[in-house]
Amino acid sequence: MPATSGSAPLFPLFVDLNGRRVVVVGGGAVARRKVAALREAGARVRLVAPRLVPDLQAEVDAGRLDHVPGPFMPGHLDDAWLVVAATDDDEVNATVAAAATQRRIWANVVDDAARSSVQVPARVERGPLQVAISSGGGAPMLARHLREKLEAELDESWAGLARLLARHRRLIRARFADTGARRDFFERVIHGEVPALLRAGRDDAARDALRAMLREPGARRRGRVILVGAGPGDAGLLTLRALRVLSQADVVLHDRLVSADVLARVRRDAELVDVGKQAGTPGSADAHAATQARIHRLMLEHARAGRTVVRLKGGDPFVFGRGGEELEVLAAHGIAFEVVPGITAALACAAYAGIPLTHRDHAQSLLLATAHARDEADTLDWASLAAPGRTTVFYMGVAAAARIATRLVAHGMSPSTPVAVVENGARPGQRVVLGSLASLADDIRRHAVRSPALLVVGEVAALAARLGWFGQAPLGVPALEQAA
Ligand code: SAH
Numbered sequence: 001m002p003a004t005s006g007s008a009p010l011f012p013l014f015v016d017l018n019g020r021r022v023v024v025v026g027g028g029a030v031a032r033r034k035v036a037a038l039r040e041a042g043a044r045v046r047l048v049a050p051r052l053v054p055d056l057q058a059e060v061d062a063g064r065l066d067h068v069p070g071p072f073m074p075g076h077l078d079d080a081w082l083v084v085a086a087t088d089d090d091e092v093n094a095t096v097a098a099a100a101t102q103r104r105i106w107a108n109v110v111d112d113a114a115r116s117s118v119q120v121p122a123r124v125e126r127g128p129l130q131v132a133i134s135s136g137g138g139a140p141m142l143a144r145h146l147r148e149k150l151e152a153e154l155d156e157s158w159a160g161l162a163r164l165l166a167r168h169r170r171l172i173r174a175r176f177a178d179t180g181a182r183r184d185f186f187e188r189v190i191h192g193e194v195p196a197l198l199r200a201g202r203d204d205a206a207r208d209a210l211r212a213m214l215r216e217p218g219a220r221r222r223g224r225v226i227l228v229g230a231g232p233g234d235a236g237l238l239t240l241r242a243l244r245v246l247s248q249a250d251v252v253l254h255d256r257l258v259s260a261d262v263l264a265r266v267r268r269d270a271e272l273v274d275v276g277k278q279a280g281t282p283g284s285a286d287a288h289a290a291t292q293a294r295i296h297r298l299m300l301e302h303a304r305a306g307r308t309v310v311r312l313k314g315g316d317p318f319v320f321g322r323g324g325e326e327l328e329v330l331a332a333h334g335i336a337f338e339v340v341p342g343i344t345a346a347l348a349c350a351a352y353a354g355i356p357l358t359h360r361d362h363a364q365s366l367l368l369a370t371a372h373a374r375d376e377a378d379t380l381d382w383a384s385l386a387a388p389g390r391t392t393v394f395y396m397g398v399a400a401a402a403r404i405a406t407r408l409v410a411h412g413m414s415p416s417t418p419v420a421v422v423e424n425g426a427r428p429g430q431r432v433v434l435g436s437l438a439s440l441a442d443d444i445r446r447h448a449v450r451s452p453a454l455l456v457v458g459e460v461a462a463l464a465a466r467l468g469w470f471g472q473a474p475l476g477v478p479a480l481e482q483a484a
Helices: 029-040 054-061 090-103 140-153 157-167 169-175 179-191 193-199 203-215 240-246 287-304 323-332 345-353 401-410 440-446 459-467 477-483
Strands: 021-025 044-048 066-068 082-085 106-109 122-126 129-133 224-229 251-254 271-274 308-313 336-340 365-370 390-395 418-423 431-436 453-457
Touching: 021 029, 021 090, 029 044, 029 054, 029 082, 082 090, 090 106, 122 140, 122 157, 129 140, 129 157, 140 240, 157 169, 157 179, 157 193, 157 203, 169 179, 169 203, 179 193, 179 203, 193 203, 193 336, 224 240, 224 287, 224 323, 240 308, 240 336, 251 287, 287 308, 287 323, 323 336, 345 390, 345 418, 345 453, 390 459, 401 440, 401 453, 418 440, 418 459, 431 440, 431 459, 453 459
Parallel strands: 021 044, 021 082, 044 066, 082 106, 224 308, 224 336, 251 271, 251 308, 365 390
Antiparallel strands: 122 129, 390 453, 418 431, 418 453
């Protein structure tokens, strides 16, 4: 007779095993996992098995685990509340299940729903908070898939939040006797700054914020700004944290470089503002300053109105992204902020073009530089950039390419030093143009390279010819081979 009765749904329970006897039958890897989980829940585990894997044997030898060597006998269950059969012997598992039923003890037979009177769910744990998932034993893969989704969805702050709320439970109940008011309060806590402070690792500040909300429940929600790196474009290269933040945003202020693929992950109701469009007279000298001033104004306005503002930038916000300037403005105005790093163009382009930025044979250091068409190119330390054993990645360097090549050669770099130009790196239209310092300006002209593109200068660039794996094959490879 199967232990579970087929058509009726299972009834979920969270069981207190602390100090209670649980028997595990089996001495292999599966038994080891079960023993660990049961002991974590405080169970007094008795292991029944003729032989044990070394880890379990070591636990027994150290006197930390109760072991009955030999085959399973129904009498082993006499003082047990629960039994787990974790052997690969069907007959033994059946005997355990039958003995348990006879004694009215719950039995779980690993991977055998039909023989189990209780099933162990897939679970996601965040401190005292546990989500248990069951498919009734019929589709464990589906339960596992859902668990992975939740693992990605729920960050660690949930653990801190669960503990914090538990510690203040009595206070909260006293303050809001009415269930509806209590629910409203919880809503405001969950969408307010407390989880943000926990994510920022500021547990004491989170506690103080919760207490302030308890004292003054009518106070307006405090807004904050989250500076997020959107990576090179492919949404698969966003961090989990970036994804979570995008789904919480009230307002998203994004640059033009941010792809549609990434913007599609933003919460539906959020307001999207493209702040990459130039303010003021387009192309005028102070258009840049006006654009930046507008960004600062929008961040402050929305945060002061209590909104969660996501400032979304291509790549990483702290690499040629003016993220520092924006945070300084926020700090000066007392607005709370967080930063979520992103994959910067140098890393994405290198990975997708097959260029290891450091390499034991070719490059021991890496430099990220910008050589904007105007004056930055003149303030760079060219001697250092031209040093051997180094890879230098130039952002925004296409327009200034000719000057970059000339300066590097003037400072002692060989004209035959390999250069890779990566256009639209890690995006569907990626192009990699391989050449040398000597041919760089020509290569860019001939292939009509357009922004966004960056230059990778150094011996490693040549490896793209062999290690490129994404999109179309690199251009200019024969030229490079002739030079070599
Ligand atoms: N914060 C960004 C850089 C902004 S500066 C980051 O960390 O990536 C903009 C420059 O980045 C562009 O001019 C170009 O040089 C480079 N860039 C950004 N995305 C790129 C891409 N997909 N392919 C090649 N270069 C890119």
